[in-house]
Amino acid sequence: MTLLVAGWVAIDEIETPFARIRDSLGGSATCAALAGSLFTDVRLLAAIGEDFPSIERQKLEGRAIDLAGLETIPGGKTSRWGGRYHFDMNARDTIYTELGVNAAWKPVLPPGWAGSETAFLAAGDPVLQRDIIGMLSSPRATMVDTIKFFIDAAPAELQETMRTADFVSLNESEARELARTPSIARAGRVLLDAGPKGVLIKLGEYGAAFRSYQDYFVAPGYPLEEVIDPTGAGDAFAGGFLGYLDTVPHITSGEIRRAVIYGSTVASFQVEGYGPARLLTLTRGEVDLRYREFRALTHFEVEE
Amino acid sequence: MTLLVAGWVAIDEIETPFARIRDSLGGSATCAALAGSLFTDVRLLAAIGEDFPSIERQKLEGRAIDLAGLETIPGGKTSRWGGRYHFDMNARDTIYTELGVNAAWKPVLPPGWAGSETAFLAAGDPVLQRDIIGMLSSPRATMVDTIKFFIDAAPAELQETMRTADFVSLNESEARELARTPSIARAGRVLLDAGPKGVLIKLGEYGAAFRSYQDYFVAPGYPLEEVIDPTGAGDAFAGGFLGYLDTVPHITSGEIRRAVIYGSTVASFQVEGYGPARLLTLTRGEVDLRYREFRALTHFEVEE
Numbered sequence: 313m314t315l316l317v318a319g320w321v322a323i324d325e326i327e328t329p330f331a332r333i334r335d336s337l338g339g340s341a342t343c344a345a346l347a348g349s350l351f352t353d354v355r356l357l358a359a360i361g362e363d364f365p366s367i368e369r370q371k372l373e374g375r376a377i378d379l380a381g382l383e384t385i386p387g388g389k390t391s392r393w394g395g396r397y398h399f400d401m402n403a404r405d406t407i408y409t410e411l412g413v414n415a416a417w418k419p420v421l422p423p424g425w426a427g428s429e430t431a432f433l434a435a436g437d438p439v440l441q442r443d444i445i446g447m448l449s450s451p452r453a454t455m456v457d458t459i460k461f462f463i464d465a466a467p468a469e470l471q472e473t474m475r476t477a478d479f480v481s482l483n484e485s486e487a488r489e490l491a492r493t494p495s496i497a498r499a500g501r502v503l504l505d506a507g508p509k510g511v512l513i514k515l516g517e518y519g520a521a522f523r524s525y526q527d528y529f530v531a532p533g534y535p536l537e538e539v540i541d542p543t544g545a546g547d548a549f550a551g552g553f554l555g556y557l558d559t560v561p562h563i564t565s566g567e568i569r570r571a572v573i574y575g576s577t578v579a580s581f582q583v584e585g586y587g588p589a590r591l592l593t594l595t596r597g598e599v600d601l602r603y604r605e606f607r608a609l610t611h612f613e614v615e616e
Numbered sequence: 617m618t619l620l621v622a623g624w625v626a627i628d629e630i631e632t633p634f635a636r637i638r639d640s641l642g643g644s645a646t647c648a649a650l651a652g653s654l655f656t657d658v659r660l661l662a663a664i665g666e667d668f669p670s671i672e673r674q675k676l677e678g679r680a681i682d683l684a685g686l687e688t689i690p691g692g693k694t695s696r697w698g699g700r701y702h703f704d705m706n707a708r709d710t711i712y713t714e715l716g717v718n719a720a721w722k723p724v725l726p727p728g729w730a731g732s733e734t735a736f737l738a739a740g741d742p743v744l745q746r747d748i749i750g751m752l753s754s755p756r757a758t759m760v761d762t763i764k765f766f767i768d769a770a771p772a773e774l775q776e777t778m779r780t781a782d783f784v785s786l787n788e789s790e791a792r793e794l795a796r797t798p799s800i801a802r803a804g805r806v807l808l809d810a811g812p813k814g815v816l817i818k819l820g821e822y823g824a825a826f827r828s829y830q831d832y833f834v835a836p837g838y839p840l841e842e843v844i845d846p847t848g849a850g851d852a853f854a855g856g857f858l859g860y861l862d863t864v865p866h867i868t869s870g871e872i873r874r875a876v877i878y879g880s881t882v883a884s885f886q887v888e889g890y891g892p893a894r895l896l897t898l899t900r901g902e903v904d905l906r907y908r909e910f911r912a913l914t915h916f917e918v919e920e
Binding site: 399400488495496498500519521532535536566569570603611 | 703799800805822825876877914916
């Protein structure tokens with residue numbers, strides 16, 4: 313089985329209350345691909361410029377990630393993002409976004425990739441997301457992520473894309489805005505009515521809520537004493553979620569619940585380093601250990 | 617077994633984005649006592665003025681709550697609080713606080729009440745909270761709650777009171793401030809080092825985290841499509857938590873986890889009405905049903 317990850321591979325500049333990191337490997341697809349590669353074979357579909365450092369490419373080459381779809385655009389510049397976090401790390405400001413090669417990227421699937429069973433369309437132009445889903449012959453699970461920019465800029469296109477995806481993931485403020493309700497539970501229902509089979513609402517350090525017509529699952533966040541950098545946590549969540557789902561024989565509600573916990577687990581590692589640094593050394597064994605810890609942290613019995 | 621609840625019985629004025637309620641039964645002790653009375657016999661220790669409406673007193677008389685400690689201060693005025701909630705109900709402003717009889721209340725335990733096995737000291741002067749704990753002969757579980765006002769106004773007294781209590785409960789922003797860290801997990805550890813046997817950090821709609829030296833438990837919030845009024849949710853949580861604990865033969869980590877879920881369950885009902893209105897009609901059967909729903913919402917298996 314294979315997980316296709318499409319989105320941005322970028323260079324980030326990150327400022328937290330404790331440090332400032334420049335020229336750091338970043339991008340939604342980078343984090344999701346690294347997370348997914350802990351579970352299954354990943355295909356990375358993204359565009360970079362000729363300026364993309366070979367040392368960063370080597371980091372991706374060391375994992376179970378097929379880079380045949382990582383296209384270097386002649387004369388192009390790699391996308392860049394700069395962000396600054398507030399004291400409690402729950403809020404951030406975008407300082408700049410340089411689209412670079414992603415301003416006009418027209419993704420083309422390498423031969424054989426149309427058969428990918430699972431696909432993650434990281435936040436991006438909803439038309440592009442829909443086009444990529446359309447290139448797949450018979451995907452078993454597709455997930456579309458989005459951000460406030462596209463909710464504001466292309467709401468109708470986003471709605472259309474949500475209808476073509478199996479799962480939609482977004483963070484709680486985006487869910488509230490898109491569904492026009494302050495209630496996370498109601499937002500899940502409203503977004504589900506828009507067409508996908510399941511809606512994953514990411515609650516940052518508070519965990520996540522998954523809603524489908526068959527199931528409602530709420531998972532708390534893994535309690536971390538220190539968060540180094542939250543950048544990419546949502547994409548790592550998606551990569552872990554879909555990476556795990558790609559490996560199961562049947563996508564049941566029980567497997568989706570496990571996938572949420574795997575996603576949450578990988579996201580909890582992601583925030584322990586700058587950008588995807590922690591994911592570069594993370595092993596499946598460490599993930600499974602923390603998954604079990606998650607269960608120990610959350611388990612309770614119905615009264616005897 | 618008996619749960620002593622000490623704190624405020626007040627009259628509230630509440631403004632939400634959807635309604636404005638005047639002259640509503642309120643107060644920390646009111647909500648905690650009503651919540652606790654779903655599980656065990658409650659003793660209410662609080663002061664009211666001669667102006668306290670008899671219709672509100674009748675609401676309390678209809679439950680398993682001993683009102684021998686509800687002292688009417690001659691010539692005194694009942695405490696009043698007015699608050700306004702923001703659009704997403706996660707933040708509120710206090711419009712006014714009229715201390716009334718609570719400005720100079722000197723609680724005296726009615727005969728026989730010193731033997732109360734369980735006690736909740738709702739947010740208040742930490743010296744008063746400590747005095748009341750000192751009046752108990754051999755309590756099995758005591759919990760102290762606090763708010764930003766006392767963290768700012770009497771930090772040393774609060775630290776001393778935390779050493780005398782079994783459990784401390786506070787909301788996340790208060791925990792972060794008192795422990796001087798943005799991390800909820802670290803705040804739990806820092807506060808635990810201050811003396812109590814367990815720290816309950818309330819996360820509002822996101823649930824709660826409980827930390828002791830033996831255990832760490834994280835529980836998500838119950839997903840509600842509509843929140844009417846969050847006032848008193850934390851006190852209802854405490855009442856449910858201690859009310860359940862009062863009934864168990866041995867206070868184990870497993871029972872504390874159940875108590876957290878019972879607290880969270882009762883709090884989820886509390887916010888479904890203005891003030892404690894929903895608790896006045898709530899039954900233990902409804903609580904047990906939602907407790908089981910909670911388990912269904914959160915349960916997941918370790919991979920086969």
